[in-house]
Amino acid sequence: MAEEKDPLTTSLISSQEQALAWMEKMLALARPESVFGEPIEAGDYTIITASEAWAGMGFGFGLGTAGGSGASDSAKGEADVGEGGGGGGGGGVSTGRPVAAITVGPDGVRVERIVDVTKIALAFASVLVSLIAARGRVRRAGRG
Numbered sequence: 001m002a003e004e005k006d007p008l009t010t011s012l013i014s015s016q017e018q019a020l021a022w023m024e025k026m027l028a029l030a031r032p033e034s035v036f037g038e039p040i041e042a043g044d045y046t047i048i049t050a051s052e053a054w055a056g057m058g059f060g061f062g063l064g065t066a067g068g069s070g071a072s073d074s075a076k077g078e079a080d081v082g083e084g085g086g087g088g089g090g091g092g093v094s095t096g097r098p099v100a101a102i103t104v105g106p107d108g109v110r111v112e113r114i115v116d117v118t119k120i121a122l123a124f125a126s127v128l129v130s131l132i133a134a135r136g137r138v139r140r141a142g143r144g
Contacts (some may be wrong), residue, residue: 008085012061015087019059026055026093034095045105052099057091 037049
């Protein structure tokens, strides 16, 4: 007869298996094909694009036992005991944003950055909004 596992253990094992599967998918990004594009030949020149790739994740699990409501089981004289557990995780992956073009030709190798003006503008706007919000908090704190 196979040993039965309690639902909490089964849930934790399932969560761990899912986390490992997700991590394997993320590690697949560490291949050169994920960052460097196929070489494009144009006359004496070969151009290779380089893209940004990043991945981040976090997971957490917890188990615990705690006393119940304090009511005792009249037949056994024992207090109710509760068990609990939980887990969670999340992450993100980003690939494909070009950051450089590598040109190989008769003059040698050149690496030219590709500037993402939209990303710079969004970062500037975020900093500006944060500064305005901080200034408002300082002004309100000064009044009190």
